[in-house]
Amino acid sequence: xTGVSQDPRHKITKRGQNVTFRCDPISEHNRxxxxxxxxxxxxxxxxxxxxxxxxxxxxxxxxxxxxxxPKGSFSTLEIQRTEQGDSAMYLCASSLSARxxxxxxxxxxxxxxxxx
Amino acid sequence: xxxxxxxxxxxxxxxGENATMNCSYKTSINNLQxxxxxxxxxxxxxxxxxxxxxxxxxxxxxxxLDTSKKSSxxxxxxxxxxxxxxxxxxxxKETSGxxxxxxxxxxxxxxx
Numbered sequence: 001x002t003g004v005s006q007d008p009r010h011k012i013t014k015r016g017q018n019v020t021f022r023c024d025p026i027s028e029h030n031r032x033x034x035x036x037x038x039x040x041x042x043x044x045x046x047x048x049x050x051x052x053x054x055x056x057x058x059x060x061x062x063x064x065x066x067x068x069x070p071k072g073s074f075s076t077l078e079i080q081r082t083e084q085g086d087s088a089m090y091l092c093a094s095s096l097s098a099r100x101x102x103x104x105x106x107x108x109x110x111x112x113x114x115x116x
Numbered sequence: 117x118x119x120x121x122x123x124x125x126x127x128x129x130x131x132g133e134n135a136t137m138n139c140s141y142k143t144s145i146n147n148l149q150x151x152x153x154x155x156x157x158x159x160x161x162x163x164x165x166x167x168x169x170x171x172x173x174x175x176x177x178x179x180x181l182d183t184s185k186k187s188s189x190x191x192x193x194x195x196x197x198x199x200x201x202x203x204x205x206x207x208x209k210e211t212s213g214x215x216x217x218x219x220x221x222x223x224x225x226x227x228x
Contacts, residue, residue: 004158031214033214033216035218040220040221041220041221042204042218042219042220042221043159043204043218044218045215045216045217045218048214048215050214055214056214056215091158091159093158093159095214097214103164104149104161104164105149105151105159105161105216106161107151107158107159107160108158109156109157109158110157110158112156
């Protein structure tokens with residue numbers, strides 16, 4: 001399977017704990033995105049990377065969230081001191097940068113986080 | 117707030133009927149994309165229309181874009197039960213680099 005893969009699929013954690021999610025993009029894609037989605041809502045942009053550089057970060061992203069893409073391949077998203085409001089589906093997507101007006105995103109199946 | 121807003125929020129039709137979903141947005145865009153999401157899964161890209169295009173077709177999908185009204189529509193013809201999913205429009209603003217901003221989505225149910 002050469003699609004975007006995310007691990008784990010589900011994570012249940014207690015409030016105050018730290019969690020880390022991993023995303024493996026499509027291998028030739030240089031852009032990687034993280035989104036958060038709550039039930040009944042559209043995906044909300046968190047951050048994106050071009051290669052290993054984090055080029056944009058949402059103002060909604062608190063300092064408890066950090067994302068890395070150390071070698072320009074896989075990425076991790078860490079949430080420190082989790083809160084119940086962090087419960088959501090965390091989606092990763094990748095794409096190829098393209099000249100002109102953009103290229104589509106390829107999404108993984110997400111990591112569903114439940115904070116108890 | 118989200119850039120795109122879909123209308124209706126929910127749509128229920130019979131198999132074989134056509135389904136039309138609308139999307140409105142607020143600022144100038146480079147392109148507008150439609151995605152589909154089955155329950156508990158990631159989103160799947162359906163079609164991309166650039167700001168200088170007015171209409172695009174892909175199989176049973178037809179997308180229109182009216183930049184003067186800042187709106188788009190997605191038409192699914194001859195719907196099937198397997199089309200049941202949430203559909204989202206997403207826009208890439210002229211000034212936002214690579215960020216893709218999604219609307220709230222339309223939940224489509226196609227009854228067999």
